[in-house]
Amino acid sequence: MKESSGMKVVKFGGSSLADAEHYQEVIAILNADHERRIVVVSAPGKRSEKDTKVTDLLIKYATGTFMEARKALNSVIERYRAIANDFEVDEEAFRPIKQYLVDLPDFEYSSPEAQLARFKAAGERLNAELLAVVLSKVGLTSRFIDPSELGIIVDGDYNNAVVNRGTYQNIAKKRDQLLETRDLLVVPGFYGYNKNNEVATFSRGGSDITGAILANGFAAEYYENFTDVDSIYSANPKVIKNPHPIDEMTYREMRELSYAGFSVFHDEAIIPAIEGRVPIVVKNTNHPEAVGTSIVPEDEFNAKGPVTGVASSKRFAALYLHRYLLNREVGFTLKLLQILYKYNISYEHMPSGIDDLTVIFDRNQIDYTILPSLLTDIHDELQTDQLEWIDDYAIIMVVGEGMRNKVGTVDRIVSALAQNKIGVQMINQGASRISIMLGVRQSQVDDAVQYIYEEFFKKDGVESND
Structure with missing residues (x-):
């Protein structure tokens, strides 16, 4: 130091x-x-x-x-x-x-x-x-x-x-x-x-x-x-009324939350x-x-609870593609990236499963006039069974150093959303284990933030990390 x-x-x-x-x-x-x-x-x-x-x-x-x-x-x-x-x-x-x-x-x-x-x-x-x-x-x-x-x-x-x-x-x-x-x-x-x-x-x-x-x-x-x-808050005051002020947080918590809308x-x-x-x-x-x-x-820093803050952003869009045995084809992702390179498009995240892959984009970086030809090229080159552009897409970041040593945080998030009939389009936990990224519909993102906030800041009878 x-x-x-x-x-x-x-x-x-x-x-x-x-x-x-x-x-x-x-x-x-x-x-x-x-x-x-x-x-x-x-x-x-x-x-x-x-x-x-x-x-x-x-x-x-x-x-x-x-x-x-x-x-x-x-x-x-x-x-x-x-x-x-x-x-x-x-x-x-x-x-x-x-x-x-x-x-x-x-x-x-x-x-x-x-x-x-x-x-x-x-x-x-x-x-x-x-x-x-x-x-x-x-x-x-x-x-x-x-x-x-x-x-x-x-x-x-x-x-x-x-x-x-x-x-x-x-x-x-x-x-x-x-x-x-x-x-x-x-x-x-x-x-x-x-x-x-x-x-x-x-x-x-x-x-x-x-x-x-x-x-x-x-x-x-x-x-x-x-x-x-007066301080940085655990959630956007425009979404959560009188959110808990954060007394202390880490550099990387701030970075993770800034990505998803902390301004x-x-x-x-x-x-x-x-x-x-x-x-x-x-x-x-x-x-x-x-x-x-x-x-x-x-x-x-000493974490006082599993979650420090919840942030969300509506600036995203997503491309969902499905093809059976996708995971067995060598070079599948490379072909997709080459197409994106051809159109000069960068991507934010690319979570995948056995037969599915979702590519998340910053909507500000997309020229929508080229979207039809982009999707045609992807379908023709990759022979997708299903290809869907999702413009109504938002990302939520749930961030906290306390997650690393706490079992069940993901379960609590998903359960809170499921009980309130909010579907999760994508979920991804970062390698640092201090952040969980969720993809939801834009129309549901504010409600989703509300339910996650209530789960970690109200349900246990506390309004803070202390």
Whole structure:
């Protein structure tokens, strides 16, 4: 395990930085704990349900017509100006923020994709610059740090980048120098620089990734991720009324649940923290006194029950095929994969039986115009007895470290669903033995989550894992 530097990286999401009122809450949080040294920020989010996120305005600025772009530019400037005015930031200090926005179209770009990435990243960059000015103004000496100064290098697409592993060494080399003062270091999330020194952004929600990268590189004691919920819950509050809050969970439980719809974290966000073994704490900007949820390594966790959480997602579709003696044909699966490759389609899971095989897809990856020819090719090549495309498909993940040492968890899940007349299309337990994946009809998924939740969190007379 890395030696901790005794400091904390804190990340504030867009809802936590939407306006001056939320800035005040951030200031109070930083004042309350002076070990919070590295501050990662998102672009300002929505101030109300009908509001527009700054990132969306910047996309319109980059891609809209002349009039649309001009309107978006003015809207972004006014968002930052409103915050600056409430803290009496003078025009001289605000001018660089406005000028950067005005100058964005004049940068030299190698491609439209490169241009879009820099425009999008401006939301985080300028919010970090403004927050650093405001913090210093209220007595918290702060410094804006661009990702280039930290050596955050990325690979891949301009608008779907991944961190280059050399980044961690770059940060570690500068760590002591950067921390030797008591300045708060304010870092924009969401982007880094590629080998050509061009801005490239992580996928949407990528400020979480930046926070985890810095927690790893700085060997932080904790990575605190401030959002707009008191904790991570054992089920979706839109499906389960007042679900049990999770006090503590493991990295891999979080990853499993994120896959099936837990939206507190960007799906890839915690990987750098996992690799650096930095505990993550999810807290609420509006209620920072709440305990929140800690996400810790497996060897530092004691399960208090078999199930930690139940998540579901309706973004899936499935292909069911049946052929007698399927299991005896050498190369059957290879032929199927070659057809999928021909159509440039990736799959998520492929559970199989003796005569049956189900292929599960992310519906967002399917071009439905090619579906008829895809199914024809599969039938002709594999000579299937039955072939069915199931568009009404959903996946449920039942996750808990406690499953590994508990007999009968699968029986309890299936029994709870069977008693309520919900058929299970597919069931698969992962090799780690901490997750059970179920396939059900979309029309039944919310009810299924309800019955599973009741089985593990209510039936025994408890509402929690304790």
